[in-house]
Amino acid sequence: MPTDEGTIETLANQEYKWGFVTDIEADALPKGLNEDIVRAISKRKNEPEFMTQWRLKAYRHWLTMTEPKWPNVKYPKIDFQDVIYYSAPKAKKQLKSLDEVDPELLRTYEKLGVPLEEQKIFAGVAVDAVFDSVSVATTFKAKLAEMGVIFCSFSEAVQEHPELISKYLGSVVPYSDNFYATLNSAVFSDGSFCYVPKGVRCPMELSTYFRINAKNTGQFERTLIIADEGAYVSYLEGCTAPMRDENQLHAAVVELVALKGAQIKYSTVQNWYPGDKEGKGGIYNFVTKRGKCMDSARISWTQVETGSAITWKYPSVILQGDNSIGEFYSVALTNHMQQADTGTKMIHIGKNTRSTVVSKGISAGKGQNTYRGLIKILKNATNARNYTECDSLLLGDKCGAHTFPYIEVRNTSSKAEHEASTSKIGEDQLFYCKQRGISLEDAVNMIINGFCKEVFRELPMEFAVEAQKLLGVSLEGSVG
Amino acid sequence: MALVEIKNLEAAVGGKPILKGIDLTINPGEVHAIMGPNGSGKSTLSSVLAGRETYTVTGGSVLFDGKDLLDLSPEERACEGLFMAFQYPVEIPGVTTSYFLKAAVNAIRKHHGQDELDAMDFLKMVKEKMALLEMDKTFLNRSVNEGFSGGEKKRNEIFQMAVLNPKFAILDETDSGLDIDALKIVANGVNALRSPERAILVVTHYQRLLDYIVPDFVHVLCDGRIVKSGGKELALELEKRGYAWLETAAA
DSSP states (O other): OOOHHHHHHHHHTOOOTTOOOOOOOEEEOOSSOSHHHHHHHHHHTTOOHHHHHHHHHHHHHHHTOOOOOOSSOOOOOOOGGGSBOOEEEOOSSOOOSGGGSOHHHHHHHHHHTOOOSHHHHTTTEEEEEEETTEEEEEOSHHHHHHTTOEEEEHHHHHHHOHHHHHHHTTSSSOTTSOHHHHHHHHHOOBOEEEEEOTTOBOSSEEEEEEEOOSTTBOBOBEEEEEEOTTOEEEEEEEEEOOOOSSOEEEOOEEEEEEOTTOEEEEEEEEOOOOOOTTSOSOEEEEEEEEEEEOTTOEEEEEEEEOOOSEEEEOOEEEEOSTTOEEEEEEEEEEOTTOEEEEEEEEEEOSTTOEEEEEEEEEEOTTOEEEEEEEEEEOTTOTTOEEEEEEEEEEOSSSOEEEEEEEEEEOSSSOEEEEEEEEEEOOHHHHHHHHHTTOOHHHHHHHHHHHHHHHHHTTSOHHHHHHHHHHTTOOOOOOOO | OOSEEEEEEEEEETTEEEEEEEEEEEOTTOEEEEEOOTTSSHHHHHHHHHTOTTSEEEEEEEEETTEEGGGSOHHHHHHTTEEEEOSSOOOEEEEEHHHHHHHHHHHHHHHTTOOOOOHHHHHHHHHHHHHHTTOOGGGGGSEETTTOOHHHHHHHHHHHHHHHOOSEEEEESTTTTOOHHHHHHHHHHHHHTOOTTOEEEEEESOSHHHHHSOOSEEEEEETTEEEEEEOTHHHHHHHHHOSHHHHHHHO
């Protein structure tokens, strides 16, 4: 009879399924970074002067910065001169419809399950697909445009809506914010842009699938979402990368702006290549995600993180307006040699602001999972409330879970609650399931699924399914 | 044909022998009680039959419905119709009782080449069984055993037994931690599940449970062996005289 530990290891050791490489000619700039490369990126993208200057400002600032050393992760020093900062699939001409998209590319998306074909689009998902660095196809744009919703690639937004870009770019994550965000500001190649006008409820989930393909390509996306007063938008980001021996650098920036009474729901399902069992290869994911809430606005971050060799990510909310709400729901799974240092920051500035943090960390193999959170309630944020729940689940005895919660409260009328737990999937739980006829694999899935339930129910339905599949679990709750 | 045939069963935990040669034959329709002082090996016997990996079988054989039980994994034993009501039922946070039970029912059905039950059929079947154990409707949507009282946990075990419909049920100290009202409900549930096809093994320290679940046979376990077997009156005698006189006999 196999031992439970052995089978858990088998489960944890499942192969990465998306490790294929698409053979498409790429248009890339030479390796390395200097002012010329920054200018060249800006030029390739035909950007207005204010963008070029903004990038250069960021680049010059970046030169004065050093890599952060405080995260609880270990990796060899990155040679930033050994990275290609721009790579685009070589397009023969401007693409007008899906028919013109390279069929090889479409097949890649098919393998990933991206619903690009027309019939699938009717399921109600508008997809802005980012392949390496350039957005290749945007669907459903016309329908969204009727309602005044702008959903396009970042480059396109720079061309067509420069006034929105210059107004909001860097308004939540300034160019000087941190080492990786600043690097991103200098060299970002593309990303998604979304603007939902006053009082409009975006009628469908907006979705971006990122895929890192070309070798040695750093991917630096920039996403900017603006929900004008009283608007609502739900956005999903899904990520998959092919198998590579070299570590690939990924440093994205996401900025969310929720104006008065607006609501933004941002969900991420991330399954980038985590590296092999020995920790070779895999994506380094250093991401800055932040949202700003004006009066009575609401921003929810929901993330399911199962990939990347290293994850360094703290989706945050600045609760600037009175009565605004920030939420963070997270499942982070680490196995093999994966390391995750993730959490959130909730900055309470306005009165009666509220925040909720639910973090679920799962560690397997030799994975190391760190929750790092900051709840900061400023002096004027009277009657602010925070609730934090931070749970860790361990599979096996070679993994680790760490929790670093920081709570700063500067007034007496506010309240912050923090609950934390660490548990191990027990022999007792597994035996109980098996005694009822349930196989070990199903039992492990069931227990993990139960553990993550509070987060999964925050995901849009169709993506909750994807997330559960990602954790290798079957759908729960179909009864009763 | 006997449903369960245990021959000279020996088992150890961490190298220490606990069961030292158990012989026991159980026929369909029979209710057997295993009694004995603490440390006599009662719970070890239940666990070994259910297939718990922490125990090592060092000798003997167990035939279950003609199959070599010791050759089967715990989940295969369950699928073949062996059920154990746990002394300490385990909590599974976030997994609803209905989901858990549906997974169990369908795993067993799949093992027998039957179609899986859909949500509606499952719910219908389950609701009939709930009435048997006087269970509240909200129960199905609660996480498995999470925040349950001692009585609720034990009732849940018997409820699961009713749903899974085993050929052979082992009740491991089901009376422990139950007040008299809960004990009656649990016993009524078990009695309702007695049938000519099903055998039940009641493992208990006290005679009290056997007032409500009246066994056909009583066996006394001392130091890893069955030292005395008899009818239901043996339980009453034990109640009066304790175990000491038998322990002396065993030694």
